[in-house]
Structures are given as C-alpha cells and as structure tokens.
Amino acid sequence: MGKTADLTAVQKAIIDTLKQEGKTQKEISERIGCSQSAVSRHLSGKSVGRKKCGRKRCTTRRGDRTLRKIVEKDRFQTLGDLRKQWTESGVETSRATVYRRVQEMGYRCRIPQVKPLLNQKQRQKRLTWATEKQHWTVAQWSKVLFSDESKFCMSFGNQGARVWRKTGEREMPKCLKSSVKYPQSVMVWGAMSAAVNAASYQEILEHFMLPSAEKLYGDEDFFFQHDLAPAHSAKTTGKWFTDHGITVLNWPANSPDLNPIENLWDIVKRKLRDPRPNTLDELKAAIEASWASITPQQCHRLIASMPRRIEAVNFAVLLQKDSRPSIECITEHNYLKVDFFCIKNTFLLLVG
Numbered sequence: 001m002g003k004t005a006d007l008t009a010v011q012k013a014i015i016d017t018l019k020q021e022g023k024t025q026k027e028i029s030e031r032i033g034c035s036q037s038a039v040s041r042h043l044s045g046k047s048v049g050r051k052k053c054g055r056k057r058c059t060t061r062r063g064d065r066t067l068r069k070i071v072e073k074d075r076f077q078t079l080g081d082l083r084k085q086w087t088e089s090g091v092e093t094s095r096a097t098v099y100r101r102v103q104e105m106g107y108r109c110r111i112p113q114v115k116p117l118l119n120q121k122q123r124q125k126r127l128t129w130a131t132e133k134q135h136w137t138v139a140q141w142s143k144v145l146f147s148d149e150s151k152f153c154m155s156f157g158n159q160g161a162r163v164w165r166k167t168g169e170r171e172m173p174k175c176l177k178s179s180v181k182y183p184q185s186v187m188v189w190g191a192m193s194a195a196v197n198a199a200s201y202q203e204i205l206e207h208f209m210l211p212s213a214e215k216l217y218g219d220e221d222f223f224f225q226h227d228l229a230p231a232h233s234a235k236t237t238g239k240w241f242t243d244h245g246i247t248v249l250n251w252p253a254n255s256p257d258l259n260p261i262e263n264l265w266d267i268v269k270r271k272l273r274d275p276r277p278n279t280l281d282e283l284k285a286a287i288e289a290s291w292a293s294i295t296p297q298q299c300h301r302l303i304a305s306m307p308r309r310i311e312a313v314n315f316a317v318l319l320q321k322d323s324r325p326s327i328e329c330i331t332e333h334n335y336l337k338v339d340f341f342c343i344k345n346t347f348l349l350l351v352g
Contacts, residue, residue, distance in 0.1 A: 007038060015042055059101065063091040067101055076112075116254035126252035130313035141306040144223040144249055145213060146190075148256070150265040152272070152287055153185045184280050188287055190261050205240065213246075223249040225259070258309050260302035267294060 007015075011032050018028045025043070029036040059067075063086075070085045071077070077085075083098045093101075118126065165175040213222065224246050226232045241248050256262050271290040277283040 007034065007042060012042055015039055019043060058093060058097060059091060063089075064101055064105075066091065067098070068105055071102060071105070071107060116256065118254050122253045126255055126313060129250065129252045130310045134307075134310050134314065136307070136310070138304045138307065141303050143217075143221065144225050144303075145209075145217075146225045146259055146261045148190055148227070148259055148261045148265070149187060150190075150269075151185050151187050152269070152283060184283075186280070186284055186287060188265075190264060210244070221247070223247050225249045225251060227251055227256075227259075228253050258306075258313070260305060260309075263302050263305075264294065264299070267298065 011034065014032050015028055018031060023031070025036050025039045029039045032039075066089050067082065067086050070082055070089075074081075079095050079098055079102075082102070083093065083095055086093065086098060165172065169175050209224075213224075224241070226248070228251060231237065238248075252258070268287065268290045271293065272283075272286050277286045
C-alpha cells in the first residue's frame with residue numbers, strides 16, 4: 001500500500017489544539033481524519049515529510065540559470081544550439097531535458113513577428129518624431145491624408161492560408177497549396193502610388209490626389225502623408241508640393257506600423273479570402289468590392305489609434321528589443337488605371 005499524504009499545516013495546528021484540550025490520540029485522529037500513528041508521530045516530534053518519489057532532477061538551479069542566460073543571449077537558437085552551449089558550460093543533458101527546462105521558464109517556440117530593420121539613426125529619428133507628435137489629438141490626425149501601397153496576388157500564398165489535414169495527408173493534392181514563380185498580381189495604392197518614378201508619381205498627385213483631397217477636405221488645410229520611397233523624396237516631388245501649397249507630414253523611415261492604412265490593407269485582404277478570385281479581372285473586381293465595403297467607422301477607429309501608436313514608440317525605447325529585417329522580393333506588375341472612387345474619407349487607385 002502506498003504512503004498516505006503528509007499532514008497539512010492546518011491539521012497539525014488542530015492536533016496541537018485538541019491535545020491541549022485533553023483529547024486522546026484516537027479522538028484526535030477520528031476528528032481530523034488521519035491515522036493515530038500520524039498523530040503520535042507529530043506529537044512526539046518524529047513526523048517528517050515523506051520522501052519524494054520519481055526520478056531525481058538531473059539539473060541544478062545554477063545550471064537552469066545558465067540555460068536562461070543562453071536563451072536570452074539569442075532567442076533564435078534551435079534546441080540543438082541550446083543543448084550544445086549548455087553542454088559546453090558543464091551541464092550534460094538530452095534535447096528533451098533542454099526542451100522541458102525552456103518550457104518551465106515560460107518560453108514557447110513561435111513564428112517571429114516580422115518588422116522592418118531600423119538602424120540606430122532611424123530609431124532616434126523615429127523617437128524624435130513620436131515625441132513631437134505625442135500631444136496630437138485625434139482631430140489633428142484626422143487632417144492627415146495617409147497613403148500607401150499593397151500588392152494582391154492571384155496565388156493564395158500571400159494571404160496566409162492554412163489547411164486542415166490528418167497525419168499522413170501532407171502530400172495529398174487537396175491539402176497542397178500551389179505556387180508559381182511569378183504570380184499575376186495587382187498593385188493597389190490607397191490615396192496614391194509609391195512604386196513609380198518621380199514624374200509619374202507627380203502625375204498621379206496632379207490628376208487624382210488633388211481632386212480627391214478637395215472632395216475630402218474642401219478649403220480646409222490638411223497634411224499629406226507618404227513614406228520615404230525615392231519617388232516621394234525626390235527634389236522635384238518636394239517642389240511640386242511646395243508649388244501647390246500642400247504640407248507634407250514628416251515621416252520616419254521604415255515605419256509601416258505607424259501608418260493606419262496598413263491595417264486597412266489587412267481588412268481588405270481578409271475579405272478576399274472567401275471569394276478566391278480565379279482571374280486577374282475577378283481579383284481587381286474583388287479588391288474594389290472589398291474596399292467599398294469598408295465603413296467610415298472602421299476608418300475613424302484606425303485614425304483614433306494614432307495616439308496609441310505614438311505612445312507605443314515611446315514605450316518601446318524602454319524595452320530595447322532587437323528587430324529582425326524584413327526582406328520582400330518585388331516582381332513585375334501589370335498596370336490597370338481606373339478612377340479614384342471615394343468612400344467617406346478614403347479613396348483607392350488600382351495600378352495592378
């Protein structure tokens with residue numbers, strides 16, 4: 001028969017109290033529901049915790065602390081790398097033990113969040129920009145005309161599809177995701193283009209942005225936002241804005257997370273997961289329909305998130321986390337020109 005559980009602190013206190021009241025060991029054992037021998041051992045001072053069962057832990061606390069330092073040094077190491085360095089530090093264990101210790105420390109193996117690479121100079125400019133804008137209100141941000149581009153491919157791969165499959169169905173045709181080297185795609189610009197040369201970019205601004213901005217803001221002043229793509233930062237483009245009296249919002253490099261239109265692209269792409277267009281024309285029509293379904297409330301919520309984004313930049317400086325580069329290969333694009341169509345406070349141009 002296995003050993004019974006040790007007496008708890010509460011049971012021991014009750015035994016002491018009942019003994020002082022003059023109760024016998026038998027009465028005490030019946031009262032608290034344990035054996036008389038357990039009461040006797042406690043009263044005589046011979047009660048000790050039972051010996052732990054199971055295999056003895058093969059690592060010490062000191063060794064575990066060493067492993068934690070190894071993990072913290074580089075979060076992208078494999079189990080094999082962790083085991084090798086741990087062994088070199090004097091702790092000989094198996095991969096399974098390394099995995100258990102890492103799990104005990106609270107670490108989980110996950111797909112890393114991809115962020116653009118920022119050098120120290122860009123980080124400082126980004127922080128300076130966030131500090132300057134930290135007191136901007138939602139009303140002020142609503143006067144900013146944000147712009148960005150996004151690529152929509154015919155292949156479903158760039159939309160993060162997942163498949164339900166059983167063990168052994170890895171190569172089953174219905175569970176495979178087809179891919180092509182140069183998929184047909186449509187490049188979509190919300191507000192204006194960012195992947196053209198300076199001359200054609202200014203042409204888009206002249207014929208599409210100005211009429212749309214007038215429709216959105218009327219005679220009110222507004223800020224125009226775009227990133228630091230070569231076509232945007234060209235001297236001729238800067239002169240164009242000056243000549244037309246448009247104020248361009250200064251923008252930190254490699255900071256798509258600060259642009260709320262990025263979230264708008266995500267909404268559009270999620271809506272495209274169900275139709276699954278089969279031709280380029282269907283893809284273009286689906287993009288327009290998805291964009292048209294965006295409500296003004298969604299746009300307002302995204303604009304209202306700007307103060308939180310600014311606060312997050314200032315807070316991130318305290319964390320001093322490393323970021324990994326995001327590399328994207330841009331392929332050739334076909335071009336489709338259509339008119340801007342306005343939805344409350346957004347407009348879209350397809351150049352696909």
